[in-house]
Protein backbone atom coordinates (compact mmCIF):
# COMPACT_ATOMS: atom_id res chain seq x y z
CA UNK A 1 0.00 0.00 0.00
CA UNK A 2 1.28 3.40 -0.90
CA UNK A 3 0.74 5.98 1.79
CA UNK A 4 3.01 8.63 0.39
CA UNK A 5 0.68 11.42 -0.43
CA UNK A 6 -0.10 13.95 2.21
CA UNK A 7 -0.99 17.56 1.71
CA UNK A 8 0.77 18.70 4.84
CA UNK A 9 4.45 19.47 5.09
CA UNK A 10 6.99 19.76 7.87
CA UNK A 11 5.07 17.23 9.95
CA UNK A 12 6.46 16.30 13.32
CA UNK A 13 6.65 12.69 12.15
CA UNK A 14 8.96 13.75 9.36
CA UNK A 15 11.40 15.53 11.60
CA UNK A 16 11.25 12.85 14.24
CA UNK A 17 12.19 10.35 11.61
CA UNK A 18 15.65 11.84 11.45
CA UNK A 19 16.31 10.41 14.86
CA UNK A 20 14.21 7.41 14.12
CA UNK A 21 11.57 8.04 16.70
CA UNK A 22 8.50 7.31 14.65
CA UNK A 23 8.21 3.91 13.05
CA UNK A 24 5.11 4.87 11.12
CA UNK A 25 6.50 8.07 9.72
CA UNK A 26 6.51 8.43 5.97
CA UNK A 27 8.79 11.41 6.31
CA UNK A 28 10.08 13.20 3.25
CA UNK A 29 7.64 11.67 0.81
CA UNK A 30 4.58 12.37 2.92
CA UNK A 31 5.69 15.99 3.24
CA UNK A 32 5.40 16.58 -0.49
CA UNK A 33 2.47 18.25 -2.22
CA UNK A 34 0.50 16.05 -4.60
CA UNK A 35 1.80 17.76 -7.73
CA UNK A 36 5.44 17.07 -6.86
CA UNK A 37 4.68 13.54 -5.72
CA UNK A 38 3.11 12.93 -9.11
CA UNK A 39 6.41 13.91 -10.73
CA UNK A 40 8.49 11.80 -8.37
CA UNK A 41 6.36 8.66 -8.13
CA UNK A 42 7.06 7.22 -11.64
CA UNK A 43 10.77 7.21 -10.90
CA UNK A 44 10.51 5.40 -7.57
CA UNK A 45 11.21 1.70 -7.42
CA UNK A 46 10.20 -0.41 -4.43
CA UNK A 47 13.30 -1.97 -2.93
CA UNK A 48 13.27 -4.51 -0.09
CA UNK A 49 16.05 -4.00 2.42
CA UNK A 50 18.02 -6.91 3.84
CA UNK A 51 20.08 -7.19 6.98
CA UNK A 52 23.75 -6.35 6.40
CA UNK A 53 22.98 -4.91 2.97
CA UNK A 54 25.42 -2.26 1.78
CA UNK A 55 23.45 0.47 0.01
CA UNK A 56 26.50 2.57 -0.86
CA UNK A 57 30.13 1.64 -0.51
CA UNK A 58 32.52 4.40 0.49
CA UNK A 59 34.20 5.94 -2.53
CA UNK A 60 32.03 4.22 -5.11
CA UNK A 61 29.57 5.94 -7.42
CA UNK A 62 26.17 6.45 -5.80
CA UNK A 63 23.70 4.92 -8.21
CA UNK A 64 20.55 5.33 -6.14
CA UNK A 65 19.15 7.33 -3.28
CA UNK A 66 16.81 5.44 -0.95
CA UNK A 67 13.70 6.83 0.68
CA UNK A 68 13.55 4.56 3.71
CA UNK A 69 10.08 3.23 4.49
CA UNK A 70 10.97 0.76 7.24
CA UNK A 71 14.27 -0.31 8.68
CA UNK A 72 17.42 0.80 10.40
CA UNK A 73 20.23 2.19 8.29
CA UNK A 74 23.63 3.38 9.48
CA UNK A 75 26.06 5.87 8.02
CA UNK A 76 29.52 4.51 8.73
CA UNK A 77 32.80 6.38 8.69
CA UNK A 78 35.28 3.94 7.17
CA UNK A 79 38.96 4.00 8.08
CA UNK A 80 41.18 1.24 6.80
CA UNK A 81 40.09 -2.27 5.98
CA UNK A 82 37.91 -3.09 8.94
CA UNK A 83 37.70 0.05 11.05
CA UNK A 84 34.40 1.84 10.88
CA UNK A 85 32.16 3.67 13.29
CA UNK A 86 28.57 4.80 13.05
CA UNK A 87 28.25 8.55 12.52
CA UNK A 88 24.57 8.70 11.66
CA UNK A 89 21.38 6.70 11.77
CA UNK A 90 18.56 6.83 9.24
CA UNK A 91 15.09 5.51 9.95
CA UNK A 92 11.71 5.42 8.34
CA UNK A 93 10.95 8.60 6.45
CA UNK A 94 14.61 9.49 5.91
CA UNK A 95 16.85 9.41 2.86
CA UNK A 96 20.05 7.45 2.32
CA UNK A 97 22.22 9.06 -0.33
CA UNK A 98 22.17 12.71 0.60
CA UNK A 99 25.40 13.63 -1.27
CA UNK A 100 23.37 13.15 -4.45
CA UNK A 101 21.18 16.16 -3.76
CA UNK A 102 24.14 18.53 -3.95
CA UNK A 103 25.57 16.95 -7.07
CA UNK A 104 28.17 14.65 -5.54
CA UNK A 105 28.59 11.32 -7.32
CA UNK A 106 30.45 9.52 -4.54
CA UNK A 107 30.53 9.58 -0.76
CA UNK A 108 33.32 8.88 1.74
CA UNK A 109 30.82 6.96 3.85
CA UNK A 110 29.38 3.45 3.75
CA UNK A 111 25.62 3.09 4.12
CA UNK A 112 24.40 -0.20 5.59
CA UNK A 113 20.98 -1.60 6.39
CA UNK A 114 20.96 -3.59 9.61
CA UNK A 115 17.57 -5.20 9.30
CA UNK A 116 14.96 -6.35 6.88
CA UNK A 117 12.84 -3.43 5.76
CA UNK A 118 11.77 -1.53 2.71
CA UNK A 119 12.66 1.54 0.73
CA UNK A 120 11.75 3.34 -2.46
CA UNK A 121 14.84 4.03 -4.45
CA UNK A 122 15.47 6.44 -7.27
CA UNK A 123 18.37 6.77 -9.65
CA UNK A 124 20.69 9.58 -8.63
CA UNK A 125 20.43 11.33 -11.99
CA UNK A 126 16.63 11.18 -11.88
CA UNK A 127 16.53 12.67 -8.38
CA UNK A 128 18.71 15.60 -9.38
CA UNK A 129 16.63 16.21 -12.49
CA UNK A 130 13.37 16.10 -10.53
CA UNK A 131 14.70 18.39 -7.81
CA UNK A 132 15.21 21.07 -10.44
CA UNK A 133 11.46 20.98 -11.10
CA UNK A 134 10.19 20.43 -7.54
CA UNK A 135 11.03 23.25 -5.10
CA UNK A 136 9.22 21.70 -2.14
CA UNK A 137 11.13 18.43 -2.56
CA UNK A 138 14.40 20.35 -2.77
CA UNK A 139 13.62 22.36 0.35
CA UNK A 140 12.50 19.28 2.27
CA UNK A 141 15.64 17.35 1.36
CA UNK A 142 17.91 20.20 2.41
CA UNK A 143 16.10 20.64 5.71
CA UNK A 144 16.38 16.90 6.28
CA UNK A 145 20.09 17.15 5.50
CA UNK A 146 20.47 19.77 8.22
CA UNK A 147 18.57 17.58 10.65
CA UNK A 148 20.82 14.65 9.95
CA UNK A 149 23.83 16.90 10.46
CA UNK A 150 22.52 17.83 13.92
CA UNK A 151 22.19 14.15 14.73
CA UNK A 152 25.66 13.36 13.35
CA UNK A 153 27.33 16.11 15.36
CA UNK A 154 25.51 15.00 18.47
CA UNK A 155 26.66 11.42 18.00
CA UNK A 156 30.24 12.64 17.60
CA UNK A 157 29.96 14.38 20.97
CA UNK A 158 28.32 11.33 22.53
CA UNK A 159 31.11 9.05 21.31
CA UNK A 160 33.71 11.38 22.83
CA UNK A 161 32.02 12.09 26.14
CA UNK A 162 30.13 9.05 27.31
CA UNK A 163 30.93 5.57 28.56
CA UNK A 164 30.30 2.44 26.54
CA UNK A 165 27.36 1.31 28.69
CA UNK A 166 25.67 4.70 28.31
CA UNK A 167 26.28 4.78 24.57
CA UNK A 168 25.10 1.21 24.15
CA UNK A 169 21.85 2.02 25.97
CA UNK A 170 21.45 5.16 23.84
CA UNK A 171 21.94 3.17 20.62
CA UNK A 172 19.46 0.51 21.72
CA UNK A 173 16.86 3.17 22.52
CA UNK A 174 17.26 4.65 19.04
CA UNK A 175 17.09 1.17 17.55
CA UNK A 176 13.98 0.44 19.60
CA UNK A 177 12.28 3.48 18.13
CA UNK A 178 12.89 2.14 14.65
CA UNK A 179 12.47 -1.59 14.96
CA UNK A 180 10.68 -2.26 18.21
CA UNK A 181 11.62 -4.63 21.00
CA UNK A 182 13.74 -7.15 19.11
CA UNK A 183 16.91 -5.76 17.57
CA UNK A 184 18.78 -8.03 15.11
CA UNK A 185 22.25 -6.95 16.15
CA UNK A 186 25.22 -8.84 17.50
CA UNK A 187 27.60 -7.56 20.12
CA UNK A 188 30.34 -7.62 17.52
CA UNK A 189 28.31 -5.33 15.25
CA UNK A 190 27.49 -3.02 18.15
CA UNK A 191 31.20 -2.80 18.91
CA UNK A 192 31.81 -1.62 15.35
CA UNK A 193 28.95 0.87 15.40
CA UNK A 194 30.03 2.34 18.73
CA UNK A 195 33.70 2.35 17.81
CA UNK A 196 34.75 0.13 20.68
CA UNK A 197 35.91 -3.42 21.26
CA UNK A 198 33.45 -6.26 21.29
CA UNK A 199 34.66 -7.20 24.77
CA UNK A 200 33.65 -3.75 26.04
CA UNK A 201 30.18 -4.19 24.55
CA UNK A 202 29.94 -7.64 26.13
CA UNK A 203 30.68 -6.17 29.56
CA UNK A 204 28.24 -3.29 29.05
CA UNK A 205 25.50 -5.58 27.72
CA UNK A 206 26.06 -7.90 30.67
CA UNK A 207 25.49 -5.03 33.10
CA UNK A 208 22.31 -3.98 31.30
CA UNK A 209 21.13 -7.59 31.24
CA UNK A 210 21.82 -7.97 34.96
CA UNK A 211 19.79 -4.80 35.58
CA UNK A 212 16.87 -6.35 33.71
CA UNK A 213 16.94 -3.84 30.85
CA UNK A 214 17.54 -6.37 28.08
CA UNK A 215 18.29 -9.95 27.21
CA UNK A 216 20.82 -11.22 24.69
CA UNK A 217 20.45 -14.27 22.50
CA UNK A 218 22.16 -15.43 19.34
CA UNK A 219 22.14 -12.56 16.87
CA UNK A 220 19.50 -10.59 18.74
CA UNK A 221 19.03 -8.21 21.65
CA UNK A 222 15.58 -7.94 23.20
CA UNK A 223 14.56 -4.88 25.16
CA UNK A 224 12.94 -6.08 28.37
CA UNK A 225 12.46 -2.85 30.30
CA UNK A 226 12.57 0.44 28.43
CA UNK A 227 12.56 2.52 31.63
CA UNK A 228 15.64 0.73 32.95
CA UNK A 229 17.33 1.15 29.60
CA UNK A 230 16.60 4.88 29.64
CA UNK A 231 18.00 5.18 33.15
CA UNK A 232 21.25 3.61 31.95
CA UNK A 233 21.61 5.75 28.83
CA UNK A 234 23.42 9.05 28.61
CA UNK A 235 21.36 12.20 28.27
CA UNK A 236 21.90 12.17 24.51
CA UNK A 237 18.77 10.19 23.69
CA UNK A 238 16.21 12.60 25.18
CA UNK A 239 18.35 15.64 24.43
CA UNK A 240 18.72 14.82 20.75
CA UNK A 241 15.00 14.15 20.41
CA UNK A 242 14.16 17.40 22.16
CA UNK A 243 16.57 19.40 20.02
CA UNK A 244 15.26 17.95 16.79
CA UNK A 245 11.64 18.40 17.75
CA UNK A 246 12.04 22.06 18.67
CA UNK A 247 14.80 23.29 16.37
CA UNK A 248 13.55 21.61 13.23
CA UNK A 249 10.01 22.90 13.58
CA UNK A 250 11.16 26.45 13.05
CA UNK A 251 9.35 27.96 10.10
CA UNK A 252 11.30 28.46 6.93
CA UNK A 253 12.88 31.93 6.93
CA UNK A 254 11.78 34.27 4.19
CA UNK A 255 14.08 34.52 1.20
Ligand SMILES: [Zn+2]
Nearest residue numbers: 158162234236
Ligand atom coordinates in the same frame (compact mmCIF):
# COMPACT_ATOMS: atom_id res chain seq x y z
ZN1 LIG B 1 25.76 10.26 24.83
